Amino acid sequence: MISRDTILGLALLVLAAEAQLSPKVIETKETFLHELHSLQDVIPKDRTVHTNEHQSALEIYRIFDEFLTQNQESIDAVLRVLKLIDHNLENVIQDCVKIFDLDSLDSINVLFVQVTKPLLYEVRDLCELITGKRVDEVEIALEQIERHAADYRQRLDQALKDIASVTGQVGGDHFNDRIQLKETQLLTHLEMLNNTFSTEMDQNFTKYFTKWIGKYKQFTSMIPDSVGYDANDQPGIAALFNFLDFLDNETSVLQTELDEFLSYWVDLVDETLDSVTNGSLEVVDFLENYPLENFLNGEASLKCTAEYYQNLEGTILAVLDEFYWCVDYEQEMMKAFLQIGSVLDSTDKAVDFVLDSYITCAKLAGQFGSDLELEECLADLDELLDQTSEFVERKCNEIYYHVEDAMVFSGVIMGACVHMKARDAVFQVGGKLTGFDECSKN
Incomplete structure (x- = not known):
């Protein structure tokens, strides 16, 4: 695990080196970027305020809402990183640092742990490669993230369906x-x-x-x-x-x-x-x-x-x-x-x-x-x-x-x-x- 201080230190080296990424990496990045953008349209934005419900139902709603919020925050962070990946990497470092600052990385929300954290860890590893100037490994890592993103999309789709099914029955009068x-x-x-x-x-x-x-x-x-x-x-x-x-x-x-x-x-x-x-x-x-x-x-x-x-x-x-x-x-x-x-x-x-x-x-x-x-x-x-x-x-x-x-x-x-x-x-x-x-x- 690379610390925040290490990342900031390596930033100077990266700026000097002006490491270059291959066109294949940029192409993969753009595909992945488009996929994540499409996900934003399916994640519910509005949160319903629930009152006078059974205690278990209220806790379920809290877990669901927390998951949706943390999931959205994670996607936003990943999108910021991907948008800045260009032929040189100096602009990516600060947003990679923000990945390490996400509270979601410490989340114990069972849905977030199962659905989103695996992808977030992959992007964090990508940031370690970038800040470590390991340009030759970025392409392989990004391709691996793209494959894992498909699994994430399936997990997210299923989770959203299950959430809708449960919330449609839980609570209410x-x-x-x-x-x-x-x-x-x-x-x-x-x-x-x-x-x-x-x-x-x-x-x-x-x-x-x-x-x-x-x-x-x-x-x-x-x-x-x-x-x-x-x-x-x-x-x-x-x-x-x-x-x-x-x-x-x-x-x-x-x-x-x-x-x-x-x-x-x-x-x-x-x-x-x-x-x-x-x-x-x-x-x-x-x-x-x-x-x-x-x-x-x-x-x-x-x-x-x-x-x-x-x-x-x-x-x-x-x-x-x-x-x-x-x-x-x-x-x-x-x-x-x-x-x-x-x-x-x-x-x-x-x-x-x-x-x-x-x-x-x-x-x-x-x-x-x-x-x-x-x-x-x-x-x-x-x-x-x-x-x-x-x-x-x-x-x-x-x-x-x-x-x-x-x-x-x-x-x-x-x-x-x-x-x-x-x-x-x-x-x-x-x-x-x-x-x-x-x-x-x-």
Whole structure:
């Protein structure tokens, strides 16, 4: 290694000697000069400022940016040397000295060491020849540098491709944004279903009970004054009133319980969705940063890291879609709550027949007077009221337990699905992780 002082000392000798270079050296120099100039067009000049990234990603960006900066500085220094190489060498010495002053020569940046340093060392050796007046060796050295420059160009091209591949995947929030969007969409749909079922339940209960009360009022308004007794004191009328009071109580209690179940169900889905989202974020974070840690620790090359990121986006998106597919609550929820309308509809048929019988009795009593007493006409309806009451009570209990079971089992279904998909995800990404590990060992 020639020191800086030695170079400056030899400069005087070179100036005096006016060493001459052959036309072949100049031709080789011009070719190499053109090649290096063309490289400047492919090296990124702009540096993106990265913030709020994972620590490993920030370190990767720092290494990449440092490499690109040091690489550019090295090429600039080499170009200055080559431009000054002429038939005499006195103008080259000072720029050759600058080659020795480059901080990049001491760089431990793994990419710079692998890609650029070999060429920089070759140019440094060339400068030693020039400053040492070993003109006869310059031509051979320059030809050797030109050959090594082709290898450098291949290393640089591959490095730039790998950098672009890695930076295109590392950092950013596109996966997190997709996860948050998916969660928002499902929560919005869940809220819509919650409002829909609540509204439909309220409308159904209100519709049927309003209809029944309307017929009861129609019946009482049709009792003729000529009957001559207070309707409230009559057993048949009292039985109908008690029956309607029972219906009001049973349906009101059931509606309150179902509203609570629906609220619990929404909370259950919300918790499951939150679990899936947190799990998805952890999976994405691991898959994105796993190779970075290995690269930063010197356990993987940039090439292996770049190959790992190829098609990673498709793998991650497939895993995410599978996870969120598990949050399937709508079908179970609809099957449970739609049963309410069916039961109310069946109840309505029986109540309609009974109430219409009461109305008909009122008409008959009004028409025939003492020849057909109202209570006599109503006597056979008590048993129907009792049977309908038993049906309603049994069905209300059935609906209660059916919705409760459906809600609980919906949680089981979603939980089982998430566990299954988690294992599928391990299988899907396992090959990619194994491939990366195998590449890193070679």
